[in-house]
Amino acid sequence: MFDLQSYVTPVLDFVREHQGWAPILVFGLAFGESLALVSIFIPATALLLGIGALIEASGLPFWPIWGAAVAGAVLGDALSYWLGFHYKAHAKTLWPLSRRPDLVVRAEDFFTRYGVWGVFIGRFFGPLRAIVPLVAGIMAMGQVPFQAANVSSAAVWAFAMLAPGAAALKMLGY
Numbered sequence: 155m156f157d158l159q160s161y162v163t164p165v166l167d168f169v170r171e172h173q174g175w176a177p178i179l180v181f182g183l184a185f186g187e188s189l190a191l192v193s194i195f196i197p198a199t200a201l202l203l204g205i206g207a208l209i210e211a212s213g214l215p216f217w218p219i220w221g222a223a224v225a226g227a228v229l230g231d232a233l234s235y236w237l238g239f240h241y242k243a244h245a246k247t248l249w250p251l252s253r254r255p256d257l258v259v260r261a262e263d264f265f266t267r268y269g270v271w272g273v274f275i276g277r278f279f280g281p282l283r284a285i286v287p288l289v290a291g292i293m294a295m296g297q298v299p300f301q302a303a304n305v306s307s308a309a310v311w312a313f314a315m316l317a318p319g320a321a322a323l324k325m326l327g328y
Contacts, residue, residue, distance in 0.1 A: 188230025238291025
């Protein structure tokens, strides 16, 4: 059985003890969470929400850590897009996508239906988060519209991941 807390607690303890590493760790989490074929192994959502709370509790500056999350998310999606663009339909035959063709079909339908907005909105849907950029590359979406959606959605997503934890502690008076 998968025990999320056994992964989350040590990472949050590390951030608490080594605050200077917070931006680098957040960058890595956001990058991994946004990277096709890797994101399913990283419990980044729970970690980023917890790190958001640690930001407030420890007095860490919010905006540099937010910037690291944005940069990681942008680069993860950009690499996923490139992989799709470079490998085209062959990318769909790689593990773990080959075992979940339903996710690829859902991502293709989502992308076809919403286009550039699909890239923006897809970042906020767990299973589609890292697959939509890959599909955008496979379907040869233009680089400029993709990157516009990538950067803008990463900024909103990073705030949505970090701010709730920080705001909750602030409201509780920590």
